[in-house]
Amino acid sequence: MKHLSIGATFLLIAQVLLATLTYGAEQSPAAAQPPVIHPDRKITFTFRAPEARSVAVAGGDGLGVGPFPMTKNADGLWSVTTPPAVPGFHYYWFVLDGIQVNDPASETFFGYGKPTSGLDVPDPAGDFYSIKDVPHGEVRERTYFSKTTGAWRRALVYTPPDYDKNTKTRYPVLFLQHGAGENETGWTRQGRAQFILDNLIAVGKAKPMIVAMDRGYTTPNTPDIRQQNMQVAFSAFEKVIVDELIPTIDASYRTIPDRDQRAMAGLSMGGMQTLFIASHHLDKFAYIASLSGPMIRNDRMGERSQIDFTGPFDTKIAYNRMFADSAAFNQRVRLLWIGVGSAEPDMFLTSIGGAVEALESAGVKLVYFKSDGTAHEWQTWRRSLNDLAPRLFR
Amino acid sequence: MKHLSIGATFLLIAQVLLATLTYGAEQSPAAAQPPVIHPDRKITFTFRAPEARSVAVAGGDGLGVGPFPMTKNADGLWSVTTPPAVPGFHYYWFVLDGIQVNDPASETFFGYGKPTSGLDVPDPAGDFYSIKDVPHGEVRERTYFSKTTGAWRRALVYTPPDYDKNTKTRYPVLFLQHGAGENETGWTRQGRAQFILDNLIAVGKAKPMIVAMDRGYTTPNTPDIRQQNMQVAFSAFEKVIVDELIPTIDASYRTIPDRDQRAMAGLSMGGMQTLFIASHHLDKFAYIASLSGPMIRNDRMGERSQIDFTGPFDTKIAYNRMFADSAAFNQRVRLLWIGVGSAEPDMFLTSIGGAVEALESAGVKLVYFKSDGTAHEWQTWRRSLNDLAPRLFR
Numbered sequence: 001m002k003h004l005s006i007g008a009t010f011l012l013i014a015q016v017l018l019a020t021l022t023y024g025a026e027q028s029p030a031a032a033q034p035p036v037i038h039p040d041r042k043i044t045f046t047f048r049a050p051e052a053r054s055v056a057v058a059g060g061d062g063l064g065v066g067p068f069p070m071t072k073n074a075d076g077l078w079s080v081t082t083p084p085a086v087p088g089f090h091y092y093w094f095v096l097d098g099i100q101v102n103d104p105a106s107e108t109f110f111g112y113g114k115p116t117s118g119l120d121v122p123d124p125a126g127d128f129y130s131i132k133d134v135p136h137g138e139v140r141e142r143t144y145f146s147k148t149t150g151a152w153r154r155a156l157v158y159t160p161p162d163y164d165k166n167t168k169t170r171y172p173v174l175f176l177q178h179g180a181g182e183n184e185t186g187w188t189r190q191g192r193a194q195f196i197l198d199n200l201i202a203v204g205k206a207k208p209m210i211v212a213m214d215r216g217y218t219t220p221n222t223p224d225i226r227q228q229n230m231q232v233a234f235s236a237f238e239k240v241i242v243d244e245l246i247p248t249i250d251a252s253y254r255t256i257p258d259r260d261q262r263a264m265a266g267l268s269m270g271g272m273q274t275l276f277i278a279s280h281h282l283d284k285f286a287y288i289a290s291l292s293g294p295m296i297r298n299d300r301m302g303e304r305s306q307i308d309f310t311g312p313f314d315t316k317i318a319y320n321r322m323f324a325d326s327a328a329f330n331q332r333v334r335l336l337w338i339g340v341g342s343a344e345p346d347m348f349l350t351s352i353g354g355a356v357e358a359l360e361s362a363g364v365k366l367v368y369f370k371s372d373g374t375a376h377e378w379q380t381w382r383r384s385l386n387d388l389a390p391r392l393f394r
Numbered sequence: 395m396k397h398l399s400i401g402a403t404f405l406l407i408a409q410v411l412l413a414t415l416t417y418g419a420e421q422s423p424a425a426a427q428p429p430v431i432h433p434d435r436k437i438t439f440t441f442r443a444p445e446a447r448s449v450a451v452a453g454g455d456g457l458g459v460g461p462f463p464m465t466k467n468a469d470g471l472w473s474v475t476t477p478p479a480v481p482g483f484h485y486y487w488f489v490l491d492g493i494q495v496n497d498p499a500s501e502t503f504f505g506y507g508k509p510t511s512g513l514d515v516p517d518p519a520g521d522f523y524s525i526k527d528v529p530h531g532e533v534r535e536r537t538y539f540s541k542t543t544g545a546w547r548r549a550l551v552y553t554p555p556d557y558d559k560n561t562k563t564r565y566p567v568l569f570l571q572h573g574a575g576e577n578e579t580g581w582t583r584q585g586r587a588q589f590i591l592d593n594l595i596a597v598g599k600a601k602p603m604i605v606a607m608d609r610g611y612t613t614p615n616t617p618d619i620r621q622q623n624m625q626v627a628f629s630a631f632e633k634v635i636v637d638e639l640i641p642t643i644d645a646s647y648r649t650i651p652d653r654d655q656r657a658m659a660g661l662s663m664g665g666m667q668t669l670f671i672a673s674h675h676l677d678k679f680a681y682i683a684s685l686s687g688p689m690i691r692n693d694r695m696g697e698r699s700q701i702d703f704t705g706p707f708d709t710k711i712a713y714n715r716m717f718a719d720s721a722a723f724n725q726r727v728r729l730l731w732i733g734v735g736s737a738e739p740d741m742f743l744t745s746i747g748g749a750v751e752a753l754e755s756a757g758v759k760l761v762y763f764k765s766d767g768t769a770h771e772w773q774t775w776r777r778s779l780n781d782l783a784p785r786l787f788r
Contacts (some may be wrong), residue, residue: 051447051491097445101495108502108509115502115509131537131546139535141588143525152525165645193533214746276555 007262034106035092035119041084043119047094047103050076056246057082059092060111061344061375067095083118086343087123088379089190091116109190113181118190123379128386129192129200134202139188145250149218152316156184156195157253160201170254172261172393173210174287174386175241177270184215187385195217196385206389212249214240216270234333238277242284260334263287263392267381272296279320282332287392289337290374291384292348295355314354326363337388339369341380348376367391400679427484428500428606430511435478436512441488441497444470451476453486453504453768454726455738480737481517482773483584485510503584507575512584517773521593522780523586529555530595533582538642542633546743549639550578551647552588554595554602564648566655566787567604568681569635570779571664578609584772590779601784606643608634610664632671654728657681657786666690672716676726681786683731685778686742688768689749707749707755720757731782734765735774742770763783 036044047189048071055078058067070078071295089362091111093100102108108115140157160171167268176193194209218236241264247259264285266274266288271293278288296315315323323329331337336359339350356368369387371380430438439451441464447473464472485505487494496502502509508695527611536549553564569585572580581587587605592599612630635658644651658679665687672682689707695777709717717723723730730753734746748761763781765774 046534049491049493052493053445053506082571096490096493096495097443099443099446099490099495101490101493102502102509104494104508108496139583143530143588145527166559184683229579236493337689360649 011256034103037085037119037121038081041087041121042081043085043121044079044081045070045092045094045103046077046079047096047097047377048077049074052078052097054095054097055094056207057081057092059090059097061090061377063090063092085121086377086379087126087376088377088382089118089120090377091118093117109191111181116226119124127288129196129382131195131197132202134197134198135197137161137194137201139194142248142252145220146240146244147283147324148244153214154184155248155316156188156213157249158188158197158211158213159253160210161198161209163210163254167254169208170256171208171210172200172263173212173249173253173255174263174265174389174392175245175285176211176213177216177264177266178213178268179266179268179292183217184213185370187211187213191382191385193385196382197389200386200389207393209389209393210249210255212245212254212334214245216266216273226242234273234276237273238280241277241283246284259284260286261287261393263290263335265385265388266293266335267291267292267384268293268376275319279322282322286332286334287337288333288335289339289384289388290352291339291340291381291388292346294351295338313351313358315358315364318355323362323364325358330363330365336339336364336366336389336392337369337385338366339371339380339387339392341374341376343373343375344380345376422706425736428497431479431515432475435515435775436475437479438472438473438475439464439486439488439497439552440471441490442469443490444472446490447470448489448491450474450489451486452489453484455484455771457484457486478514480768480771480773481515481520482768482771482776483512483514484771485512485700487511489781490665503576504579505575505584511691520776523593523776526593527591527594528592530592531555531557531588531595533588536646537644538638540612540634540638542630542638547608547634548578549642550582550607552582552591552605552607553647554604555592557602557604561648563602564603564650565604566657567606567643567647567649568657568659568783568786569606569608569639569679571607571610571658571660571667573660573662573686577611580732581605581607585776586777587779590776591783594780594783596652601787603783603787604643604647604649606639610638610660610667627669628667631667632674633684635671636643636675640678647670649749653678653771654680655787657729658685658780659683659685659779660687661685662687662770662779669713673716676716681731682725682727682729683778684746685733685775685783686735686738686746687732688742688745689732705743706723709752709754709758710750715757717753720759724757724759728788729785730758730760731785732760733765733778735765735768736768737767737769738774741768 002079033046047055048253055070056067057070058085068080068082072078076326083245091104103117104116106119111116111351115257137158137160140159142155142157144153146153176187177356201208208314216237218240249255262285264274264278271290274288275290278285338352340348359366371383374380421737427440441449449464450461451474462474462476464474466472481700487510489497494645494676496509497511500511500513503512531552531554534551534553536551538547540547570581591600591605596604610631643649658668658672662730665684668682669684725739732746734742753760763778763779768774
């Protein structure tokens with residue numbers, strides 16, 4: 001600095017400050033704007049791409065039936081207003097000259113095996129997952145080593161309000177799994193599970209509980225996200241949950257390490273994992289819930305290639321024969337909960353509805369929950385958790 | 395299901411299973427591949443865009459001097475191998491026909507005011523931030539309401555290993571801030587602060603401490619990320635930290651609520667915020683650290699428009715005159731720590747180096763840390779935290 005004139009120094013300092021304070025701004029497209037959600041739940045999407053030849057927006061279930069082609073104005077801004085969306089969280093992405101890209105103007109959420117743009121359409125009945133002025137629990141990142149996978153893993157653990165104050169209290173545990181292409185962040189980011197539980201616990205509707213959420217894959221958590229999330233290995237994941245995660249949670253938190261105080265639930269692929277794993281470990285779980293999880297007839301789910309497609313749901317052989325003796329099952333399992341969204345594709349409704357019918361005909365006690373008007377999407381699963389959690393550990 | 399033939403049912407079930415298990419795959423570009431980092435730290439980037447007319451890759455400091463134009467092969471796959479990168483974390487993005495897009499094959503990190511692709515170049519000396527077989531702390535999401543902003547906020551809180559087991563122990567607290575365009579996730583995702591602290595604590599080099607990380611902006615945490623992160627309001631953030639976050643942390647965790655057991659540090663914009671806030675609240679902080687934070691002469695930082703660009707660093711008036719009486723400052727402040735990367739742009743080196751020289755000439759005691767060969771980037775700040783943390787609360 002001593003070699004510079006005062007004037008040059010002033011300029012340098014001004015440059016430093018401007019550079020520092022606007023460090024984030026320089027890479028943001030100037031006119032990028034997140035989706036505008038109108039009161040009628042139509043959504044206006046915009047994307048600035050003056051050189052593009054075609055831009056469209058598409059999204060997950062519940063957003064609509066896109067892709068919706070967008071039109072360009074004189075400023076190079078593409079836009080479209082889509083038909084009314086279903087309330088709740090929706091993944092979306094732009095298709096720019098045939099390439100899927102995320103929205104530079106909104107947050108990403110892990111879905112479809114990669115970070116994917118998301119938006120949340122307000123729901124007049126969505127108070128149950130809003131952040132309210134009630135005591136809040138915490139979501140904790142727990143690092144642990146898995147011998148099964150030979151790698152470090154990260155579980156997310158919800159601890160209920162006042163967990164750190166009630167230092168003598170022990171709590172039941174819900175193991176809660178995401179769907180295919182998602183990861184351990186799904187339930188708290190897309191699902192808002194922590195706020196659903198805070199709100200239920202605040203009014204005494206749910207028992208205070210710990211919720212453990214892990215990544216439902218056993219491939220290494222490498223920077224190559226294709227490797228992380230595209231392989232399904234139910235047997236290896238079963239080992240992670242039963243031999244590693246349960247002991248880790250029991251050793252690290254004030255749990256009640258007893259099957260009557262332990263539940264497992266999951267959505268879609270996570271629902272299939274739940275039934276698969278629980279069917280081998282009824283000594284570990286007394287509460288079982290499958291949210292929009294296709295129901296399969298047999299127990300050959302250890303590897304994807306072994307899943308048996310050869311018959312309809314058969315209560316006598318499905319899931320390690322755990323339903324074969326319905327009276328014994330009803331006595332041993334305190335809750336079997338099965339849910340689906342009424343607007344899910346027929347194949348889900350048929351698979352799940354058919355299994356529920358077969359199970360009820362065979363005398364298996366269960367709760368069947370239908371989320372009205374929602375598809376294979378997070379709003380179905382937020383509502384599912386809101387119905388399920390109050391029934392646990394009673 | 396009863397209306398379907400057995401054959402049709404089989405097909406439906408097969409469809410359901412395949413759809414569910416590959417739910418994540420359908421949206422992934424088939425040949426997307428994350429960057430390949432070679433042993434010589436050259437990096438090969440690829441991006442599939444058969445219809446694009448030009449694709450380039452660019453990145454943050456430390457990646458190189460891009461954008462690097464990419465070339466297309468017959469399959470529509472663009473690629474380029476860039477010169478050796480500096481070890482450590484680097485933001486990067488593709489420029490596709492003039493539009494910045496993220497890499498569909500890797501994770502995003504919040505930087506530049508939006509989710510941005512990132513990669514981590516292995517560092518032979520990077521053991522200090524790797525996940526090791528040592529006791530691990532937790533990173534906790536703490537939800538709290540801010541009257542200053544009228545909105546809910548989320549702080550991330552590192553608690554040291556065995557925090558839940560040593561239920562009588564109280565801990566000092568470091569308040570640790572990210573840089574411009576980033577958010578509260580920066581220090582644990584890009585910075586790996588939790589592993590740096592785990593490793594230091596495991597060998598007794600750092601005292602077990604709590605680390606509180608908040609978003610350095612006071613705009614609402616809305617889906618519009620432009621609104622979240624592009625405004626700098628030091629005075630409002632000062633109120634959040636001092637009047638709201640410190641009391642929240644002291645009420646929620648077993649802290650030692652005393653200035654001698656409280657530190658504040660931040661990087662870049664966060665370093666400026668640290669000096670600004672600490673200079674008004676020496677009754678609250680005994681340890682102060684600015685990591686790559688430009689040093690300004692005066693105290694008119696309440697709003698960006700009021701920052702005074704009119705002179706060089708003046709120890710008599712800078713930062714609320716806290717350095718004016720160096721003997722008094724040295725007695726009151728247990729540590730003033732200032733750091734910079736040796737490869738940062740001249741304007742940072744000049745501003746920070748000039749201020750350090752002026753402060754030392756005026757008799758102010760400080761630690762000046764230079765990270766060798768790193769720029770205005772996370773590797774500088776990982777090393778900075780590794781140097782800083784052992785000096786705290788001694």
